[in-house]
Amino acid sequence: MPQIFVKIDAEKCKGCNLCVEACPKKILSSGRDARNKYGYRAVTANGSEDCTGCLNCALMCPDGAIAVYKRQ
Amino acid sequence: MLPLFEYTKGMREEHTSYCPGCTHGIAHRLIMEALCERGELGRAIGVVPIGCSIVAHNYMNVDMCESMHGRAPAIASGIKRVHPDNIVFTYQGDGDLASIGTGEIIHAAHRGENFTTFFINNAVYGMTGGQMAPTTLIGQKTTTTAGGRSEAANGKPLRMAEIIATIESAAFVERVSLDSPANVRKAKKATLRALETQKAGVGFSFVEFLSTCPTNWGLSPIASLEWLRTDMIPYYPLGNFKTKEIGR
Numbered sequence: 001m002p003q004i005f006v007k008i009d010a011e012k013c014k015g016c017n018l019c020v021e022a023c024p025k026k027i028l029s030s031g032r033d034a035r036n037k038y039g040y041r042a043v044t045a046n047g048s049e050d051c052t053g054c055l056n057c058a059l060m061c062p063d064g065a066i067a068v069y070k071r072q
Numbered sequence: 073m074l075p076l077f078e079y080t081k082g083m084r085e086e087h088t089s090y091c092p093g094c095t096h097g098i099a100h101r102l103i104m105e106a107l108c109e110r111g112e113l114g115r116a117i118g119v120v121p122i123g124c125s126i127v128a129h130n131y132m133n134v135d136m137c138e139s140m141h142g143r144a145p146a147i148a149s150g151i152k153r154v155h156p157d158n159i160v161f162t163y164q165g166d167g168d169l170a171s172i173g174t175g176e177i178i179h180a181a182h183r184g185e186n187f188t189t190f191f192i193n194n195a196v197y198g199m200t201g202g203q204m205a206p207t208t209l210i211g212q213k214t215t216t217t218a219g220g221r222s223e224a225a226n227g228k229p230l231r232m233a234e235i236i237a238t239i240e241s242a243a244f245v246e247r248v249s250l251d252s253p254a255n256v257r258k259a260k261k262a263t264l265r266a267l268e269t270q271k272a273g274v275g276f277s278f279v280e281f282l283s284t285c286p287t288n289w290g291l292s293p294i295a296s297l298e299w300l301r302t303d304m305i306p307y308y309p310l311g312n313f314k315t316k317e318i319g320r
């Protein structure tokens with residue numbers, strides 16, 4: 001189980017992909033799933049072990065859709 | 073579970089009206105994170121402009137006041153003089169601050185008003201549909217410069233941070249950019265230092281954020297960050313233009 005994981009709030013995400021671009025480990029991908037209630041396709045996190053918790057995605061998100069946690 | 077990053081309590085849990093990828097949202101978050109970290113959320117008073125961020129009071133979790141176009145510095149001056157112990161700030165776009173409100177910001181700095189201005193330079197009038205701003209770059213196409221801004225017809229863009237830095241009573245002036253995680257981290261530091269300047273009563277503090285407007289630039293959010301880097305930063309150099317010592 002990955003120690004660090006990225007949580008996306010699919011209702012807040014506007015699908016701008018700034019986080020996808022900012023992630024050095026390519027953990028995030030553009031949304032292909034159903035649209036949220038505002039009509040945006042939220043990005044998804046692949047839950048990979050590669051995440052280092054650099055927070056680049058969260059720093060670039062203009063919409064507060066990203067939280068990052070470490071399992072203890 | 074240990075949170076490494078959670079959205080700041082300084083922002084309300086609202087869906088913002090900003091376009092996808094617009095970096096107004098990053099600027100909002102940084103200012104609110106800084107106020108939250110300094111324990112000033114309950115005591116900060118913001119003044120919002122006319123422009124896309126006219127609605128910022130719906131999102132920033134502090135007391136806020138609307139202003140007429142370009143007049144936020146006058147209102148902030150009054151609020152700060154009546155409430156000297158509260159952190160007071162304005163949040164203004166380049167149409168608001170560098171065009172209709174140029175006189176207001178110059179004289180707030182000139183009087184050394186002890187508040188902080190966060191200036192969002194996205195090189196265009198966003199809210200009204202992408203007209204030329206005083207900060208629009210030479211050659212940049214806007215709805216009022218269809219062939220690109222020309223120096224002969226429109227002059228060269230205003231560099232507000234440099235202008236404010238020449239004013240004696242301005243105490244802290246820095247230009248930052250929201251184009252990358254590293255620059256967002258620097259922008260946060262400048263925001264904190266501006267607030268410290270105000271807290272110490274040293275004088276007027278000013279942070280210019282280079283920001284994107286994907287909608288009116290006609291670019292994707294990612295291409296907008298790239299344009300900011302390749303076209304805006306060379307004309308608007310990043311860095312600190314002025315820091316008056318905070319007396320101990």
Ligand SMILES: Cc1ncc(C[n+]2csc(CCOP(=O)(O)OP(=O)(O)O)c2C)c(N)n1
Pocket residue numbers: 122123124125141164165166167168169172192194196197198199200205285
């Ligand atoms: C007195 C007055 N003049 C003009 C306008 C029209 N107007 C609304 S917003 C705006 C410019 C906004 O641009 P900017 O300050 O760059 O903010 P942005 O929307 O790009 O964030 C203008 C000219 C107005 N509302 N009031």
Ligand code: SF4
Pocket residue numbers: 008012013014015016017018019020042043057060061062063064065066093
């Ligand atoms: S940066 Fe935020 S709003 Fe943009 S795609 Fe990523 S999670 Fe969604």
Ligand code: SF4
Pocket residue numbers: 089090091094095096124194198199284285286287288
């Ligand atoms: S019009 Fe431009 S500045 Fe306004 S919210 Fe949209 S992208 Fe942001």
